[in-house]
Amino acid sequence: MxxxxxxxxxxxxxxxxxxxxxxxxRLRDEHPEQRINEMTNDLLxxxxxxxxxxxxxxxxxxxxxxxxxxxxxxxxxxxGDKFPKSREFHTLRIQPPAGNxxxxxxxxxxxxxxxxxxxxxVTFHGQTGNIMFIGADSESTQGFFDEVNEYxxxxxxxxxxxxxxxxxxxxxxxxxxxxxxxxxxxxxxxNFTDDVHRPALPYKFKFKVSGCPNxxxxxxxxxxxxxxxxxxxxxxxxxxxxxxxxxxxxxxxIIDNVITRCPTKALSLNDDDTLDVDNRNCVRCMHCLxxxxxxxxxxxxxxxxxxxxxxxxxxxxxxxxxxxxxxxKLDTEEDYEGLVELAENMIDFFAENALEHERxxxxxxxxxxxNFLEGVGIEVDPNMLDHPRTCSxxxxxxxxxxxxxxxxxxxxxx
Numbered sequence: 001m002x003x004x005x006x007x008x009x010x011x012x013x014x015x016x017x018x019x020x021x022x023x024x025x026r027l028r029d030e031h032p033e034q035r036i037n038e039m040t041n042d043l044l045x046x047x048x049x050x051x052x053x054x055x056x057x058x059x060x061x062x063x064x065x066x067x068x069x070x071x072x073x074x075x076x077x078x079x080g081d082k083f084p085k086s087r088e089f090h091t092l093r094i095q096p097p098a099g100n101x102x103x104x105x106x107x108x109x110x111x112x113x114x115x116x117x118x119x120x121x122v123t124f125h126g127q128t129g130n131i132m133f134i135g136a137d138s139e140s141t142q143g144f145f146d147e148v149n150e151y152x153x154x155x156x157x158x159x160x161x162x163x164x165x166x167x168x169x170x171x172x173x174x175x176x177x178x179x180x181x182x183x184x185x186x187x188x189x190x191n192f193t194d195d196v197h198r199p200a201l202p203y204k205f206k207f208k209v210s211g212c213p214n215x216x217x218x219x220x221x222x223x224x225x226x227x228x229x230x231x232x233x234x235x236x237x238x239x240x241x242x243x244x245x246x247x248x249x250x251x252x253x254i255i256d257n258v259i260t261r262c263p264t265k266a267l268s269l270n271d272d273d274t275l276d277v278d279n280r281n282c283v284r285c286m287h288c289l290x291x292x293x294x295x296x297x298x299x300x301x302x303x304x305x306x307x308x309x310x311x312x313x314x315x316x317x318x319x320x321x322x323x324x325x326x327x328x329k330l331d332t333e334e335d336y337e338g339l340v341e342l343a344e345n346m347i348d349f350f351a352e353n354a355l356e357h358e359r360x361x362x363x364x365x366x367x368x369x370x371n372f373l374e375g376v377g378i379e380v381d382p383n384m385l386d387h388p389r390t391c392s393x394x395x396x397x398x399x400x401x402x403x404x405x406x407x408x409x410x411x412x413x414x
Contacts, residue, residue: 001038003028004045008052027120039119039135042083049079063090063138065145069198071155072141088137089119093130093156094148095189095196098167098182100125109151117144127222128206129166130156154193160357161199162192162347166223167209168216176289177211178229178302179330184209184339188225191340195347202354205347212298213284219310219321224350224360225343226307226321231299234279241295246273258288303329304339308346308372309361319361322369326383345376374413380406 006021013019021044028040050056063074073091080087094110096102110131114120119135126132136144145155156164165188168174170181188207195201208219211229219226246254251269259267263285266278275295289296306328307321325342329335346360353375354363364372373380 001034001041003041004048006044006048009044009048024121031115031120033115033120036115036120038085039089040121042086043089043119043135046077046079046083046086049082058089063141065142065155067197068145068155070158070161071145071197073158086135089135090138090141092118092133092136092141092144093126093128093158093164094133095154095156095164096125096129096131096166098165098185099169099172101169101172106151110148113144113147117141117147125166128156129164129208129217155197157196157199157204159199160201160203161197161205162195162201163204163206164196165189165207165209166217166219168211170211174211175293176214176286176298178231178298179209179211179227179304181209181211181227181229183336184227184304184330187336187340188343192343192347201347201351203357203359205350205360207343212286214286214290220307221310221318221320222312223310223321224308225346226310227339228305228307229302230284230305230327231302232327233299233301235277235282235289235299236297237275237277238295238297239274242275242292243273245292245295254292258291261287303327306339306342309359309364311359311361314359315357315362316365319359319365321361322364323383323385324373324378326381342376342378349375 009021012021024040024044028037028044031037031040046057057078058075059078061074061076063072064070065072071093073093075089075091077083077087077089110133111120111122114122114133117136117140118133121134123132123134133144149155165185167181167185171177171179172182185207188209189196192207195205205225206223207225207227208217208223209227210217210219213228213230215226215228219228246269251273254269259269264278264281264283266281266283267288268276268278270276289298304325304327305323306325308324309319310321311319328339330339349372350360350363353367354360355366358366369384370380373384
């Protein structure tokens with residue numbers, strides 16, 4: 001096997017951080033399987049060619065396994081004659097477990113099976129949350145899926161469908177958790193399995209679950225349906241731990257790094273080194289809890305906040321999710337069923353009213369939030385925030401007339 005010269009790729013290995021080029025070269029140079037050596041060699045050759053010409057040469061297409069319409073990202077090379085071993089370099093998306101909990105046995109089994117059928121390249125995890133098994137030809141996709149499906153793993157979403165869900169490590173490892181993240185994750189994904197595997201929506205729809213407002217899975221800016229754990233009573237304060245933190249770090253450190261960094265000035269440090277919290281003005285930014293986790297913790301009246309419409313750049317730019325359910329308790333099975341039913345209503349409304357290649361947030365921007373809320377059966381609430389108010393002046397001279405119009409519309413609708 002003649003190795004391709006890759007002078008431009010070699011430069012990517014010169015920095016202080018690990019390079020993906022180094023990983024591909026290890027597969028090319030050190031893997032005992034010649035098929036993998038040849039696949040990754042031509043992959044590097046095509047990538048070098050792309051850098052030289054400043055063009056991409058992968059094109060999509062249609063590819064699936066039996067019974068599934070999504071889950072595989074087809075990649076066919078337009079320069080396959082020049083790099084024949086990477087002519088087909090498809091990606092299979094496999095759904096991860098809730099909270100990304102794996103056993104070492106499963107990880108080794110994945111690696112062994114992928115080296116049997118694919119290139120050996122794996123990404124944990126892609127932007128959608130899937131395990132990305134990168135680099136297989138068309139004949140190998142069915143065999144790899146059959147093996148991993150046999151021991152309990154399933155394809156994720158690809159195309160205009162419900163995509164793979166994500167949840168944070170949650171209450172299993174995190175003291176800030178305010179909900180059962182993994183139960184929410186599994187209930188939603190199990191309920192919408194058919195919508196994951198058989199693309200039938202105008203565009204993709206994503207679920208993401210974070211156990212607290214730290215939002216470690218970035219659901220607010222990446223999920224059409226973002227579940228955030230929160231609390232609605234007072235933050236819990238252990239005053240002895242506050243005093244211990246002041247004694248260890250000093251008053252100046254606590255004032256500079258906790259008190260003055262509260263965005264709503266809801267914290268104050270007393271002369272006796274105790275902490276006062278103006279809970280009415282606390283916006284759950286989590287900064288003080290992260291800096292002083294022994295002293296401060298979430299309250300006891302826990303639940304979730306639901307936001308809708310977050311996404312990355314597409315038609316109208318990046319969007320954060322809009323709060324549509326300020327607080328929801330999840331204490332009983334009926335509560336969880338209500339959450340799933342709400343998700344069903346939103347996906348049905350999205351399927352019927354969105355334009356092709358339009359995300360939920362863009363649909364809401366186009367039709368208006370009030371129309372969306374009426375369509376999915378949610379009452380309007382003053383706590384539904386798109387973004388914080390940036391001007392302190394609010395006109396109130398026409399509020400009564402607008403309120404009368406809204407009540408009239410509600411009565412007409414029955």
